[in-house]
Amino acid sequence: MAHITKEKLVELLNKDLGLEYTAMVQYTQHQGVLKGAMYQSMQKELIIHAQEELQHATILAGQISYLGGVPTVDMPHAKISGDNVTMLQQDLDGENDAITRYIARIRQAEELDLYHLAQQLRNILAVEQEHAMDLEQALGK
Numbered sequence: 001m002a003h004i005t006k007e008k009l010v011e012l013l014n015k016d017l018g019l020e021y022t023a024m025v026q027y028t029q030h031q032g033v034l035k036g037a038m039y040q041s042m043q044k045e046l047i048i049h050a051q052e053e054l055q056h057a058t059i060l061a062g063q064i065s066y067l068g069g070v071p072t073v074d075m076p077h078a079k080i081s082g083d084n085v086t087m088l089q090q091d092l093d094g095e096n097d098a099i100t101r102y103i104a105r106i107r108q109a110e111e112l113d114l115y116h117l118a119q120q121l122r123n124i125l126a127v128e129q130e131h132a133m134d135l136e137q138a139l140g141k
Contacts, residue, residue, distance in 0.1 A: 004108045010069035012108070013060055016101055018075040020057040023094055024050050026078035030087045039084055042138045046091070049131050056124045063117050085139065092135040098128045 031046035061071035079090040102125040109118040 004111055006067055006112060006114075007069075009105075009108050009112060009114075010064055010067050012101075012105065013064050013067075014069065014072040016098075016105065017057055017060040017064065018072050019094070019098065019101075020053050020060060021073075021075035022078050023091075023098070024053040024057065025075070026080075026094065027053060027091065029078060029080055030091060033080075033082070034084055034087060036084060039138075042088070042134075045134055045138075049091075049134070052127050052131070056127070059120055059124060063120060067114075067117075088135055088139050092132060092139065095128050095132040095135060099125065099132060102128060 027046045027050035031043045031050070034043050034046070064071045079094075081087045081090060102121050106118045106121045106125065109115070109121060
């Protein structure tokens with residue numbers, strides 16, 4: 001017997017969707033205020049990250065709709081800072097949270113035999129892991 005219902009999964013996916021919106025906004029804001037020659041390449045990378053977060057949001061919205069839900073327009077507030085390192089750490093924290101959530105979401109989708117959804121989530125997870133690697137490198141971790 002499943003420990004999660006399709007309705008609960010849709011609710012969780014909507015929370016993920018809201019966080020993808022937040023990530024897109026946060027990356028957009030951070031790339032605009034990141035300062036210094038040493039961060040020029042990272043500014044360009046953050047623009048790419050923002051675009052990829054929009055792709056994730058689009059995928060999630062489609063999956064939520066397919067599962068009978070209504071994609072949310074609600075999102076948590078983005079984190080901002082005037083300090084370059086703090087901004088990048090905020091972004092890394094968000095990516096690490098996303099990685100944890102998507103690993104759980106893949107298991108939940110498979111528990112409900114939603115293998116198509118699990119594959120879409122794996123694709124998103126792979127990109128989130130790349131984002132985390134980019135940020136760790138920029139932070140010297």
